[in-house]
Amino acid sequence: MTAREPDRADDAAIASCAVAVDVALMTVEDGRLRVLLVEPEAAVPGARWALPGRRVREDETLDDTAHRALAELAGVHVPSAVLEQLRTYGDPGRDPRGRVVSVAYLALSATPVVPDPTRTARMVDVATLDDPDAPEGPAAEGLAYDHGRIVSDALERARARLEYTALATAFLTEPFTIAELRAVYEAVWGVSLDPANFARKVRSTPGFVVPLEETAPPGPSGGRPATLNRRGSATLLHPAMLRERTARSD
Amino acid sequence: MTAREPDRADDAAIASCAVAVDVALMTVEDGRLRVLLVEPEAAVPGARWALPGRRVREDETLDDTAHRALAELAGVHVPSAVLEQLRTYGDPGRDPRGRVVSVAYLALSATPVVPDPTRTARMVDVATLDDPDAPEGPAAEGLAYDHGRIVSDALERARARLEYTALATAFLTEPFTIAELRAVYEAVWGVSLDPANFARKVRSTPGFVVPLEETAPPGPSGGRPATLNRRGSATLLHPAMLRERTARSD
DNA sequence: TCAATAGTGTCTTTTAGACATTATATG
DNA sequence: CATATAATGTCTAAAAGACACTATTGA
Numbered sequence: 001m002t003a004r005e006p007d008r009a010d011d012a013a014i015a016s017c018a019v020a021v022d023v024a025l026m027t028v029e030d031g032r033l034r035v036l037l038v039e040p041e042a043a044v045p046g047a048r049w050a051l052p053g054r055r056v057r058e059d060e061t062l063d064d065t066a067h068r069a070l071a072e073l074a075g076v077h078v079p080s081a082v083l084e085q086l087r088t089y090g091d092p093g094r095d096p097r098g099r100v101v102s103v104a105y106l107a108l109s110a111t112p113v114v115p116d117p118t119r120t121a122r123m124v125d126v127a128t129l130d131d132p133d134a135p136e137g138p139a140a141e142g143l144a145y146d147h148g149r150i151v152s153d154a155l156e157r158a159r160a161r162l163e164y165t166a167l168a169t170a171f172l173t174e175p176f177t178i179a180e181l182r183a184v185y186e187a188v189w190g191v192s193l194d195p196a197n198f199a200r201k202v203r204s205t206p207g208f209v210v211p212l213e214e215t216a217p218p219g220p221s222g223g224r225p226a227t228l229n230r231r232g233s234a235t236l237l238h239p240a241m242l243r244e245r246t247a248r249s250d
Numbered sequence: 251m252t253a254r255e256p257d258r259a260d261d262a263a264i265a266s267c268a269v270a271v272d273v274a275l276m277t278v279e280d281g282r283l284r285v286l287l288v289e290p291e292a293a294v295p296g297a298r299w300a301l302p303g304r305r306v307r308e309d310e311t312l313d314d315t316a317h318r319a320l321a322e323l324a325g326v327h328v329p330s331a332v333l334e335q336l337r338t339y340g341d342p343g344r345d346p347r348g349r350v351v352s353v354a355y356l357a358l359s360a361t362p363v364v365p366d367p368t369r370t371a372r373m374v375d376v377a378t379l380d381d382p383d384a385p386e387g388p389a390a391e392g393l394a395y396d397h398g399r400i401v402s403d404a405l406e407r408a409r410a411r412l413e414y415t416a417l418a419t420a421f422l423t424e425p426f427t428i429a430e431l432r433a434v435y436e437a438v439w440g441v442s443l444d445p446a447n448f449a450r451k452v453r454s455t456p457g458f459v460v461p462l463e464e465t466a467p468p469g470p471s472g473g474r475p476a477t478l479n480r481r482g483s484a485t486l487l488h489p490a491m492l493r494e495r496t497a498r499s500d
Numbered sequence: 501t502c503a504a505t506a507g508t509g510t511c512t513t514t515t516a517g518a519c520a521t522t523a524t525a526t527g
Numbered sequence: 528c529a530t531a532t533a534a535t536g537t538c539t540a541a542a543a544g545a546c547a548c549t550a551t552t553g554a
Contacts, residue, residue: 016266017306019340019351056267058349062340088338088353090269090312099308101269101351103338179533197517199534204515215533222526223532239515429506447544449507454542465506472553473505489542 017090018100021065022053022147024086024154025076025107028171028187032125033158035151036113037138038073039120049138051147052121053102066105075116081109082170084161086154094146102145106154108170126155127190158188164240166208166232175228177216178202181209189243201241207234267340268350271315272303272397274336274404275326275357278421278437282375283408285401286363287388288323289370299388301397302371303352316355325366331359332420334411336404344396352395356404358420376405377440408438414490416458416482425478427466428452431459439493451491457484 025036040047054069056062063083070076083105090101115121124138129151134140142148161167162185169176171184178199186192202208210232215225275286290297302323306315313333320326333355340351365371374388379401384390392398411417418434419426428449436442452458460482465475 017269019267019269056340056351059342061342062338062351085337087335088312090306090353092309092311101306101312101353103340103351177533194517194519195532196519196534196536201516218525218532220526221531222524223530224524224534226533242516427506444544444546445505446507446509446546451543453507468505468552470553471504472551473503474507474551476506492543 018098019056020053020100020102021056021062021069021105022051022102022150023066023069023105023107024051024151025070025074025078025081025109025113026126026154026158026171027109027113027123028184029112029123031183031187032127033155033187034123035126035129035154036070036074036076036115037122037124037143039122040141040144041120048141048144049124049147050144051104051150056103062103062105066107070107073119074121075119076113076121078107078109078113081107082167083107084157086150086157089146089150091146104150104154106157108158108167110171110173126151155188159243162188163237163242165236166234169209169231174230175212175214175216176230177226177228178209179226181229185241191244201239205234205237205239205241207232208237268348269306270303270350270352271306271312271319271355272301272352272400273316273319273355273357274301274401275320275324275328275331275359275363276376276404276408276421277359277363277373278434279362279373281433281437282377283405283437284373285376285379285404286320286324286326286365287372287374287393289372290391290394291370298391298394299374299397300394301354301400306353312353312355315353316357320357323369324371325369326363326371328357328359328363331357332417333357334407336400336407339396339400341396354400354404356407358408358417360421360423376401405438409493412438413487413492415486416484419459419481424480425462425464425466426480427476427478428459429476431479435491441493451489455484455487455489455491457482458487 027034036052037049038052040049052069052073054065056065066083086104086106088101088103092099113123128139131139168181168184172180181202182193182195182198209229212228212230214228216228218225277284286302287299288302290299302319304315304319316333320328336354336356338351338353342349363373378389381389412435418431421434422430431452432443432445432448459479462478462480464478466478468475
């Protein structure tokens with residue numbers, strides 16, 4: 001199977017590009033969606049916050065590069081994180097230092113993700129990234145390269161994935177309650193959902209969650225103990241957990 | 251904004267990769283889904299059929315490379331084709347001649363796509379690619395590189411896109427009938443749909459299609475003339491055109 | 501006339517969402 | 528006891544799907 005194939009005979013005209021992987025690692029903590037960002041180096045004037053990214057090594061898969069970027073730049077090791085390729089950004093000029101084609105990943109991890117304190121990385125509230133009144137930090141300065149666009153695309157991808165897949169459980173550690181799962185949906189979608197209808201829908205979707213015998217103790221303000229659950233075997237949800245969408249006319 | 255940024259300081263360890271774009275151009279003709287494939291060169295022993303692909307040039311966007319691959323390898327010019335990035339394939343060893351990171355595109359074009367007869371490209375029935383009894387051609391030999399996987403992914407993406415977006419109309423030239431639109435869904439999904447319910451659903455989805463005053467003459471076997479339509483302004487469909495899915499238990 | 505295709509009407513089932521009710525905890 | 532949260536029940540509206548029926552053509 002070392003056959004040579006057609007359609008690759010145009011090598012001479014083209015220089016190789018640098019290939020990088022950038023990762024948007026997201027978590028839900030305290031009901032807020034957060035993304036991992038790397039602080040700019042103080043020694044570099046004009047540098048801005050960026051997603052952790054690394055160039056691809058010779059004998060490394062793209063997934064491996066994503067994990068290495070998280071480990072080397074943030075000290076974060078999330079082998080269990082759900083990695084999903086987002087898309088590839090390759091416009092000439094997106095990196096001022098030359099042509100860099102970047103494969104962006106969306107990574108979802110169960111809370112909490114604690115960046116290595118010796119590294120200059122932080123989990124940043126996604127909602128505040130669009131805050132025009134931010135006094136300082138990534139929201140005020142904007143993100144490096146086209147990483148603002150990548151974060152937007154990652155957010156939209158995550159929102160869509162919650163509808164049709166069981167990906168929301170990737171934000172949670174087992175066991176979890178239905179209320180915790182609902183908090184994930186509310187944080188990612190930025191809406192509030194009816195607890196009763198949400199719970200019924202989750203439980204009526206085959207393979208989404210599996211109820212356990214145990215219950216979780218109620219919070220300090222009381223309330224009935226909640227049934228604990230683990231992830232079900234389903235990857236795709238049927239029926240889907242659809243967001244409200246405003247219909248449009250023509 | 252020519253600021254230098256953090257997290258790109260690991261250049262020394264990494265060789266640049268070759269970056270290519272491969273395109274899965276799909277059409278629906280005669281009720282069958284087809285994909286554009288390039289014939290192997292007879293002079294190269296063991297070469298197999300492949301998707302049209304080109305390496306990315308220095309000052310070219312990835313989308314431009316996709317269009318160039320179609321033009322140079324198949325003589326196909328489809329500026330109106332809907333181009334959508336599929337995903338990026340970058341495993342070491344996917345190309346026997348060295349590390350090539352390939353950005354795959356899904357392209358949908360209105361029928362018919364006629365490859366330049368001086369080029370060795372053909373529209374191949376996607377369904378027959380999995381036929382184990384094929385005497386010769388791409389189905390018998392398999393596709394080059396990981397292009398079989400790319401075609402599978404492209405097919406699944408197209409199927410999913412028909413549910414939630416108005417992409418099906420990209421397979422049709424305006425004006426078109428509801429029956430022609432239904433034929434697209436049936437070809438891509440590989441199912442048969444109830445004409446009455448399908449038509450009602452399409453017309454009740456705001457912005458999907460816009461009915462015209464004109465009608466199309468019936469076929470040779472007669473029948474009531476069908477109302478002609480053009481594409482509506484909607485990109486996302488609400489409600490969606492959901493496929494039947496077999497529920498799964500846990 | 502019949503056959504074929506387009507389009508409408510009707511009925512049933514399923515699902516979503518609003519919201520009341522019951523269950524079980526804390527203070 | 529009141530209050531908070533979990534879980535269930537009930538009602539309505541929307542949508543999907545099965546399928547009968549009408550409309551308009553060709554043969």
